[in-house]
Amino acid sequence: DAKTTQPTSMDCAEGRAANLPCNHSTISGNEYVYWYRQIHSQGPQYIIHGLKNNETNEMASLIITEDRKSSTLILPHATLRDTAVYYCIVYITSNFGNEKLTFGTGTRLTIIP
Amino acid sequence: DAGVTQSPTHLIKTRGQQVTLRCSPISGHKSVSWYQQVLGQGPQFIFQYYEKEERGRGNFPDRFSARQFPNYSSELNVNALLLGDSALYLCASSLRGGGASPLHFGNGTRLTVT
Numbered sequence: 001d002a003k004t005t006q007p008t009s010m011d012c013a014e015g016r017a018a019n020l021p022c023n024h025s026t027i028s029g030n031e032y033v034y035w036y037r038q039i040h041s042q043g044p045q046y047i048i049h050g051l052k053n054n055e056t057n058e059m060a061s062l063i064i065t066e067d068r069k070s071s072t073l074i075l076p077h078a079t080l081r082d083t084a085v086y087y088c089i090v091y092i093t094s095n096f097g098n099e100k101l102t103f104g105t106g107t108r109l110t111i112i113p
Numbered sequence: 114d115a116g117v118t119q120s121p122t123h124l125i126k127t128r129g130q131q132v133t134l135r136c137s138p139i140s141g142h143k144s145v146s147w148y149q150q151v152l153g154q155g156p157q158f159i160f161q162y163y164e165k166e167e168r169g170r171g172n173f174p175d176r177f178s179a180r181q182f183p184n185y186s187s188e189l190n191v192n193a194l195l196l197g198d199s200a201l202y203l204c205a206s207s208l209r210g211g212g213a214s215p216l217h218f219g220n221g222t223r224l225t226v227t
Contacts, residue, residue: 034215043117043203043218044156087155099146099207100169101216103155 004088009108018075020107022088025069031092033064034101035073037084044087044103047073083111115139117219119204125225126194134189134222138206144168145187146216147179148203156203162187163209191224199226 005023012018024033032051036044048055048062050071055062061074075082087106091099118137126132138145144163148156161169162181176192185206191198201223205216 036216041220043205043220044216046215046217049215099144099161099216100158100171101146101148101156102158103148105155 004090004104006086006088006104006107008105009110011110011112012075012078013112014080015077018078018082018109018111020073020075020086020088020109021070022073023070024088024090027068027090028092029068031090033062033071034089034091035060035062036087036089036101036103037082038087038106039081039084047086078111080111080113082109084109117204117206117217119202119219119222121222122220123223123225125227127227128194128196130194131190131192132194132224134191134202134204134224136187136189136204136206136219138185138187138204139217142206142208142217143185144207144209145181145185146205146207147187147189148205148218149173150201150203150221152200159189194226196226199224
């Protein structure tokens with residue numbers, strides 16, 4: 001699986017959009033970009049994933065550059081409950097096969113009141 | 114619907130002992146994975162089972178073993194515990210493995226080895 005690079009930590013004011021970058025310059029054509037977050041003392045929570053196109057769901061938006069070498073997770077209106085460690089993972093998917101996720105150290109996002 | 118449930122939530126063991134951790138996947142999910150998370154680091158992959166067969170194994174010693182039951186629940190066993198095995202052990206389930214559907218994690222079992 002391709003390696004990802006994320007900033008160690010970020011702050012964002014409550015109510016503002018939080019933009020979390022991720023570099024994955026060695027991503028291959030069939031690897032998806034996944035985002036998970038982990039709030040203190042809980043298991044990781046799935047946020048969103050995408051292959052080429054930008055994606056949006058009720059939690060966040062995922063913007064993937066045209067060359068797919070980087071992406072940005074956007075939390076449109078950050079709240080204090082969004083304070084967590086955010087993991088960007090690139091991953092080859094296949095039905096019924098191995099689903100090993102390689103987590104890095106992630107970005108610690110702190111929402112400031 | 115209930116999420117992934119793990120038991121126990123906390124556990125204290127002594128070096129050299131053996132431990133069994135349990136996981137119940139989300140109803141309908143057939144794939145279960147186990148991860149170890151040491152303080153300050155991201156989760157590390159230990160095992161994945163799909164339809165009761167091992168589909169993946171991480172870089173962990175043979176002291177670690179797992180199995181999946183006909184009802185898709187799973188157990189992780191660790192023998193001859195070392196201090197370094199102290200960690201949060203996470204279980205995750207998905208519909209059909211392979212990453213085609215997202216993993217859903219439980220809140221883990223916190224294992225402390227003294």
